[in-house]
Amino acid sequence: MNSQNHQNELQCGQFEAMLADALDGTLTAAGRQAFDAHAQSCSVCAPMLAEAHQGLRWLKTLEELEPPKNLVHNILAATSMAEVRSPAETAARARNTGVRHLLAGLLHSRFAASFSMAFFSLTLTLTVAGVRISDLANAVTHPGSLRKAIVLQYTQVESSMVKYYENMRLVYEVESRVKALRKATAQPEEKERDKSKDKNNPNDTSGNPQRHDDYSLEQGESILAWSIVTPEGAKP
């Protein structure tokens, strides 16, 4: 009779509160009886019990896993390093970690390829321009000498350019002189050759063809005259 009353008193909220203990098997006998009675009579709580029970069964299928064999070793290695490290070193490590995180993004394969290409191009350009990395390093470490180094470099490049230009001018001058000398020596020979030809055949003018500059002019004028004289209506 007492248990009958207990069954009647059990509400859904109480049933839910007892659910975990019921599945653990830790309910009292009276509590268990009331719990079972409610589960049989309540259409909401019965599926709840079934699902919770099923969920528990699924969870119990999960076996304990064996940790990796090197785990203990790694932990001990990591903690022994932590032991040796002083607070200052720990702070420095934290800073390094931040820098490493930043670099990790920059050292992505795409960026790394771009950086290497840019570096290669820069190195090549500097090498061609005659700039040495050691000079740049000195300039960076001593900012005052940076301007001096740039002026020196500019002067060197300018002087080499001027030298090159002067050399080219000399070459062209020599070349033109040589040509003029050749021409000067060749002209008297040609004149003598022409004179000897004229003496042999005075009527032969094939070697000295007559130019007919006026012919083309006359023809042009006649065409112009024709177009002026001919009226518009006379055209076919």
Add this chain to the structure above:
Amino acid sequence: MEDQQTGALVRKCLTGDSRAWEEIVRLHQRRIYNLCYRFTGSPDNAQDLTQDVFIRVYRTLASYDVEKGAFTTWLTTLTRNLLVDHFRRSRQDRVTDSMDAGLREEDDSLSLSDRLEDHGPSPDDRLASKETQKMVQAALARLSPDLREAVILRDLQDMDYREIAQTLNVPEGTVKSRINRGRMELARLLSRNKRQVSSQ
């Protein structure tokens, strides 16, 4: 008994006894690894997190008060805090449909219905199979972190409600409620997938 032993080891460790520290690591690494694995579902993350837990334990060991509570509860609380941090960090990258992915990986072998229906090997063998464990782990990963940690601590770590309440810093009633809801949600997820696969 285990906690008394650990308490003595902690005291030795604080005096600089490296063997005591090694013993603490050996005693607890399996439990912490399993807790991390069940929460993250990834062996790599579990290994990294276990290492992080012990590094933090080592650095904060002096703050552990033997009189205040069990070492296991203190260690579990510390682990749980790291797991929550890890969850928050990786929330955006998390693959929420890991269960489906897990099932797709196994498409070549047996369908889910084949594995869940009552034919083939006996129920006990089937429940113990690795494939079932994979499915349950995948379903566990789909639970909300609150429910997941509650069922892991109770059903996989066998902690009592009082310890779980201390670890999660919530009342025992809330712990029980979360455990019930976690179990029910897990059962629903697994049966829903079973129905989906059966209807295809």
